[in-house]
Amino acid sequence: MRISGLVAAAALLLAAGHAGAQPRYGLGTPATAEQVRGWDIDVRPDGAGLPPGRGSVAAGAGLYAQHCAACHGPAGAEGALVPALRLAGGQGSLRSARPLLTVGSYWPYATTLFDYVRRAMPFNAPQSLTAEELYSVTGYVLHLNGLLPADAVVDAASLAALRMPNRDGFRPTAEGR
Amino acid sequence: MKRSNPGFSRRGLALGGLAAPLLAGRASAQALPVPPAMLEQGAPVEAAPYGKPAPTEAGVVRRSRLGAENQPILGTAGSTLTPHGDLDGIITPNGLHFLRxxxxxxxxxxxxxxxxxxxxxxxxxxxxxxxxxxxxxxxxxxxxxxxxxxxxxxxxxxxxDWTVQDTHGxxxxxxxxxxxxxxxxxxxxxxxxxxxxxxxxxxxxxxxxxxxxxxxxxxxxxxxxxxxxxxxxxxxxxxxxxxxxxxxxxxxxxxxxxxxxxxxxxxxxxxxxxxxxxxxxSAKQFNFTMAVKSVITRPSGGQTMGAPGFREISGIAWSGRGTVRRVEVSTDGGATWQDAQLQAPVLDKCLTRFRLPWQWQGGPALLASRATDSTGEVQPTRAALLAETGPFHVYHYNGIQLWQVQADGNVRNAY
The missing domain is CATH 3.90.420.10 (Oxidoreductase, molybdopterin-binding domain)
Structure with missing residues (x-):
């Protein structure tokens, strides 16, 4: 870890050295803010990148039935196409003889769920849901895991503030510190 | 016949079309026959603008790992594997590079x-x-x-019944x-x-x-x-x-x-x-670098040994931390080890081909390879690896691979 840190620090110094310098090759075209906005779809754990808008667990139930249930099961558990597609259950099982890894038992950040659904789901039509639909369906999956009540409203602030049960369950290797 | 390694064959490979006098190990008084291909013009020069493998190699292809849980989900979420048991050297042909x-x-x-x-x-x-x-x-x-x-x-x-394509593809x-x-x-x-x-x-x-x-x-x-x-x-x-x-x-x-x-x-x-x-x-996160590892590709799972006698044991070794320094091979399940030859070039974060001459007497053998990389890290046994990781790991398995040569000459995955 210490060596890795030193290497990283050296790399950052090198990078900083580049920062003020003029481009060496003059290749590439400046990206405008408008261009970046079209592709900048990632969401950070602190909520940066979450769009304006809000959704509700109640609205998410119908969206889930329409877009998600066929592969993930009617309640994100039994009926999933394969066990790896289970979304709910398993809380407290990580130390057991039969660990079950789901959004509720394993995922450290609710923001990751929003990010992944936005970029990759529904499987047959990625990036097709509106911000409101994304908040709703994200909220419903969290509700299936007992992490939000049935009458919850979901927006950027509430999603970033939600503390997932396995938030502190991950240990980065020296390469990732 | 199976290309350049007559000692091992894919199970079920037909010998049809081979003239009896060409069969190895059987003396014959007959003159060697003139091959028909020498008696007529071959395919036109411009027949294959982008060349393909010989038709008889059509079985050397990528596929999913055997087992229901390894099949693609809805056709597009899955993986197909490189058939290392049929490849030589260190370069994977582009059409056979694995995908996930x-x-x-x-x-x-x-x-x-x-x-x-x-x-x-x-x-x-x-x-x-x-x-x-x-x-x-x-x-x-x-x-x-x-x-x-x-x-x-x-x-x-x-x-x-997993082959090296299933285990290491x-x-x-x-x-x-x-x-x-x-x-x-x-x-x-x-x-x-x-x-x-x-x-x-x-x-x-x-x-x-x-x-x-x-x-x-x-x-x-x-x-x-x-x-x-x-x-x-x-x-x-x-x-x-x-x-x-x-x-x-x-x-x-x-x-x-x-x-x-x-x-x-x-x-x-x-x-x-x-x-x-x-x-x-707890969960290990940001485990990026692939550790030192090796596998014998010939003989390996699904292949058959044929007649007793000389064989070359051959395989590949690699490390995400540097170069391969040493590969040892065992034919008795790890009781004794011999140093294999490393085929040049031996490159950083690259496959290295290793070879060991072997007289197979017939009968059972338990083949294994153990690599050491330039950092001094040695490939662990499965037992040693599991003692550290537990059974619920999914990623970064680099244990020593065992292939069981059975008395009947069939080779099976003994992991």
């Missing part, structure tokens, strides 16, 4: 493709493929291994050509404090991984060519990230965006997936 896809292979017009570099940089930039190709280029030979290669942690999921090796990522990032100007880089693919999964900037500035490449030709669509055409030694999914294919930031982005592929559960219930 989360949402299928996108079809991308190269003139439409763009790479966006933004976040903590002085100058956010958009690159066309033509602009990227104007940078100074570099070509390097490197292996690429999926972190899910060799799924041997859970004993119940291992099958004795999420591994390939090629010459990769592109631009040093450090050169591209320097054009944008990395700002102080940028410690992580998000890499995003242009597939329907929008696959994303957070990469340490230190790695990006070290030996990372943006590649457009593989073994001398443009990337195959399944390998990221027209542009992929390549991170030597790192687990395969971090070398993001169809690369469209790089975003620098102070912290990792905690994407699905570095939280829900590609993390490994430890016995205490």
């Amino acid at each position: 896809h989360h949402a299928g292979t996108p079809s991308i017009a190269p003139e439409q493709h763009r790479l966006l570099v933004h976040g903590l940089v002085e100058r956010p930039l958009v690159f066309t493929m033509d602009q990227l190709r104007r940078f100074p280029t570099v070509s390097r030979l490197h292996f690429l291994e999926c972190s899910g290669n060799t799924p041997f942690f859970q004993q119940a999921r291992i099958r004795p 999420l591994l390939s090796c090629a010459e990769w050509t592109g631009v040093r990522l450090a050169d591209v990032l320097a054009e944008a100007g990395v700002k102080p404090g940028a410690a992580w880089m998000l890499a995003e693919g242009a597939d329907a999964a929008g696959l994303t991984r957070s990469i340490p900037v230190a790695k990006a500035l070290d030996d990372a490449m943006l590649c457009w060519a593989q073994n001398g030709e443009a990337l195959r669509p399944e390998q990221g055409y027209p542009l992929r990230l390549f991170l030597p030694g790192y687990e395969g999914n971090t070398s993001v294919k169809w690369l469209r965006r790089l975003k620098l930031d102070t912290q990792p982005f905690m994407t699905r592929e570095e939280t829900s997936k590609y993390t490994s559960l430890m016995p205490d219930g």
